[in-house]
Amino acid sequence: MAKIGGAAERYATALFELAKDAKAIDAVEADLNALLAALTESAELADAMSSPLYEAEGKAAALAAIADKAGFNDLTKSTLGVMARNGRAGLAGDLARGFSARAAAERGISEAHVTSAAKLTQKEIDALKASLKRALGREIEIRTDVDPAVLGGLIVQVGSRMFDSSLRTKLEGLRTAMKEA
CATH class of the missing domain: 3.40.30 (Glutaredoxin)
Incomplete structure (x- = not known):
């Protein structure tokens, strides 16, 4: 139950602001909740995203395939791609939790x-x-x-x-x- 911080916090904030401007908060939150569930259910997927043994481009391709198959919003897809290419794919779960907290606060x-x-x-x-x-x-x-x-x-x-x-x-x-x- 640790609070997120650092890079995950920055990505969550940026994605939230973009989603808010695009009136896509609910869609992006649903995407991230689905990704969080997949990471929780599949230790192999979570380990692969966090592992330094896999290259950033490979992680980006894997996240893009998941996003395409699940029909994620374009904002979600592009943010996950940027995170993976920047070596931050292992923070996807924290991104989801941080985004969800902002969405909940926005709804009171x-x-x-x-x-x-x-x-x-x-x-x-x-x-x-x-x-x-x-x-x-x-x-x-x-x-x-x-x-x-x-x-x-x-x-x-x-x-x-x-x-x-x-x-x-x-x-x-x-x-x-x-x-x-």
Whole structure:
């Protein structure tokens, strides 16, 4: 759940501004969400995009093929191509997350990043969304990640606020308390 920064932040900002001018925010966001899902589902694809063993042109060609097959917006295609040719293909996931955060903010929605030990059901996501809306007083869009190291519970981050009810954190607290005793 690390915040994006550096080059990914700059690409996300530039793409968002271009998409906003072209009134294509929703289309570009859908493209990037599809790419993020592909990178999440295929470790081989994510590794290939990050690997220095593959040349930038090869990565650009692979991203172009994915974009063409999926029917991505021209802004999405060109941004991914520029990123890949500049040796930044490994930042595609961060680009997607950064763009999504800007799109949500533009719509007046806060984005919550939720990490759990196992995949959450839609019913659990809906209940969490309703609970966060009551607590924060605004619409919430939820992005989920699975990290088995959490062991149980949830880690929820909304902006700079973090709520950590994970079993891992509770066990670490107990371990620290036992050392001090």
